[in-house]
Amino acid sequence: MPMADAEDRAWAIRDGVLGLLYHAEIAGQELYSISAAAVSRVSDWGWDPINELEIIAASEYLVRAGFVRSHMTQANGMLIMPTMTASGVQKASNRISVRPGVDSSPSVAVTSPAPPAAPTMNGEDVTTEISRMWSIRDAILAWLYQEDAALREPTHVDAERIQESVSWQAAPITDEELSRDCRYLIESGYMRATATMQGVMLRPLITARGSDFAARGVSVQPGPERFAATTGVTNTFNITNNGPSQMAIQSTDFTQTLTVEGQRQQIDAVATALDEYAAQSPEAAGRVGNLPDELREAGSDPVANRGKLQTLLSAVVGIGALANSAGGQQLMQLAAPLIQSLAS
Structure with missing residues (x-):
């Protein structure tokens, strides 16, 4: 060797x-x-x-x-x-x-003469697990943000309540995943909680830093800023500067600042696009569920329901990414800029 x-x-x-x-x-x-x-x-x-x-x-x-x-x-x-x-x-x-001094390097950490092509664990590709892990962390934060906005103080971190609040679409979140990802959010300063010996997180609260991330609808994943994928479905949008505003890569051009009435109209357009997508097949209808009705209800007052709307629209982006079709692309192009508008 x-x-x-x-x-x-x-x-x-x-x-x-x-x-x-x-x-x-x-x-x-x-x-x-x-x-x-x-x-x-x-x-x-x-x-x-x-x-x-x-x-x-x-x-x-x-x-x-x-x-x-x-x-x-x-x-x-x-x-x-x-x-x-x-x-x-x-x-x-x-x-x-x-190694000190290489933080700015775009290259990966080389642990052998030729870096491995993809992360593996016991011969299995873990790319999906990586995406899922960050989605769970984003979902926990989105749930805590909603609880804080509603002046609720949950007694513990509850997977079922998280999944319901963010319209989770992937396999159910396990207790082990919940414990692991809460630990990360606590250590990174996004939330506070008291952990029991069994890994249950008691009296969780979102921090100011966590609120900032959740309000802007961006992921806690390090690296290029991207929209939070709170539904368990990976979204591929990164956020980049475009003059004085921010744009979602792969989206159509848009004006970030909308009036409240403009936001209502845009939310209704997203809900209508969801209805049209759901009508394409039973599978699509299953993915969409009650999202159009929830969007229209929350969209009646975009200011008061800003956090909930950002979570719902993140779910729309996830559905669009999963669809991998022209209809899915339309959903992403409608929802992604609206998330940014609500965060501004």
């Missing part, structure tokens, strides 16, 4: 350890410890085999740097039940090396 510069090798192992923890988190797995074999497999390692002492040294660095935490270690220094911090998640999700 090829040799590597000692310094480059050390940083590659650190990136590999963080990558292993990230993939485990996405897959909902809890690692008892970090093995050299697991790091090699996930990072598609192509250099000389990693040994246990290198894993221990890499883990110690990641803890000191604030990317990983662990409350216990084995006698040999190996971490027990290691997990990622919010800083570690941010690095790993953007595929940026933990």
Whole structure:
């Protein structure tokens, strides 16, 4: 096998350890410890085999740097039940090396002579799991924003209430996912809650930072700003500057600032487009559900119902992305700019 510069090798192992923890988190797995074999497999390692002492040294660095935490270690220094911090998640999700000085680099963290083509966990593509994880985090935040706007103080984070409030379309959110993603939102400063030993989050509250993200309808996912995919369906819109306003990439040109009456008319246009899309097939009707009626009801007062409308319109964007058709494209082009108008 090829040799590597000692310094480059050390940083590659650190990136590999963080990558292993990230993939485990996405897959909902809890690692008892970090093995050299697991790091090699996930990072598609192509250099000389990693040994246990290198894993221990890499883990110690990641803890000191604030990317990983662990409350216990084995006698040999190996971490027990290691997990990622919010800083570690941010690095790993953007595929940026933990090596200082490369944050601005557009390249991925190279953990082998040739970077792996796609994230894998035990040979399975985890791209879908990554998208789902960020959608759940956006959905939790959107729900908390609605609860705050209604002056409600929930006793605990409830998956069923979250899914109902955001018109969730993917597989049901599990307790493990809820615990994992609430931890991330807490560590990143988007929400506050008290965690029980069983992972239940009590007395959740949205923070000022979380309210800002939810009000603008953007995702908490690090990287290029994009619309929150609160329905469990990935949306591909990134947000970019276009003069003094913001535009959704792939959308038609639009004026971001609308009068209240203009917003009502635009909301009605979205609801009508949904009705037309739902009439195409039983499958489409199932995806749409009661969204048109909910939009028209909330659209009667766009100012008072701004948060709810942003959540409903995010669901419309998700339906449009899932449709992968001209009708779906129309839904996205109508809904995406309206989200931005409501956030302004």
